Amino acid sequence: MAGNQQATQVIDHLFRNEFGKAVAYLIGKFGPSHLSAAEDAVQDALMKAMQSWPFGTIPDNPTAWIIRVANNKLIDQLRRQQKVYYATQLPETPEAPPIISDDLFKDEMVKMMFACCNPAMSTEHQLILTLKILGGLSIREIASSLLKKEETIAKAYTRAKKKFKEENPTLEIPTSGEIQNRLVVVLKVLYLLFNEGYKCTEGDQLIRKELCEEAMRLNHILLDKPETNNEWTRAHMALMHYHVARFAARTDESGEAISLELQDRSKWDAQHIELGNRYLNTIPEGYHNEYFIQAAISGIHVNARSYEQTNWAGILTLYNHLYSLKPNPLIALYRIIPVAMTHGPEVALSELSKLENEPLLKHNHLLSATRAELYCQLADWPKAKTALHEAIQKAENDKEKAFLNRKLVSIPGN
């Protein structure tokens, strides 16, 4: 019961989530130019919560408490800096803010998402702003999850904040003419964020999963508002659910990647699959929607009982649709294995040969790895080994090399 709740019983990630909410609320009220001061005020409020809540019980409404304290700290700070224009009336005494409805918070959060993901800024800046403000991560945590140096991220963030203020004179929901374009940019950042967490690279696995969850939580906020709940947001949600369903099965105990073919499907999370299905089913016809197609492809995989029993023809059709939407060589490459599974490895090899000279794919280990897979299907072991050696050469990091090496070792006659 809230009234008796103790400091040990605060819900997971409350502080982190409240950080974004509170900053969004304060910026909405005082303006984007006070971003740094707002962040400091919220940080101070959380510190005060940390120091005082253990001595009693946590407030009935932790959000309201944090907002009230942060709001008053910010007012104090602004007053001290005399950054008050005559038009702004600062209250004389600490004020209790009005009861803030959930709806208002959602509004402020969505405005903040559009502001952080303003296409006038670089993708790097958009990502860092999203992680820092909306995600409530510290510079150190961001650096750790992006596998970069703390100093690099700190500098990038300083520049990003400057851009944020320049490009967002006010916080607002884009007009109906602009909103779809802006939404696509937000979804791109969320997908980038999700992929950072999903990648099988080194680093703290716990933080990686939290990045995925963070992307999904933010996507959820978009779903809660009618202006931003459309087939794009829902398809994107489905896609993330399908990926996250496989989170536990994609690495073994030593953290090595396991291919889709070999994953233990009993470890796939049925709840996430079900949620993905539900979101996808809300979209009757989605072939113009790249997230829909990607989600549908994932959906076929996760709903299949086994690699062999997968509806490969369905997947191939979807890839063909995707290719006509985005005729890029990488998609042509992804479609090769589905071709093999429906028309046989020789046909697939012949399709693959058309991609061999693609400049975008020349240094991509996946091209060689796919060729190796096809030769394995044909039991042409010498050619498979050659292709794998090539792939290992081109592989970008140790995890990928290790994965390919294990494949090499498993080939007969080695």
Next chain:
Amino acid sequence: MKQFLYLFRGGDEEYARQSPEQMQAHMAKWGEWMLKISQNDQPVPGLPLQAEGKVVYNGGETITDGPFMEGKELVGGYVLVEANDLDHAVELSKDCPIFEFGGSLEVREAVEM
């Protein structure tokens, strides 16, 4: 059972550098510890203290703002705990999360009436 006062000092500088997630984790540790050293199901009584205060001398003849001390000297809060004796009270203090960020803790027995 005797009464002991714990006075907490320091840690503030480091606190300010923690991420929201880390602060929440630290807070949970305080909550746990205050239950652990308690003799019942409630956390031990105590309160945090505001940094700004006043020092009064001579019936109010002199009143200064303060005490202004270096961060690690300033008492940030207190807790009253029951223990068998001073050694026991010291023992109970060892798990206090104040040490995580370089703070310290003073243990004083309250005189029995």
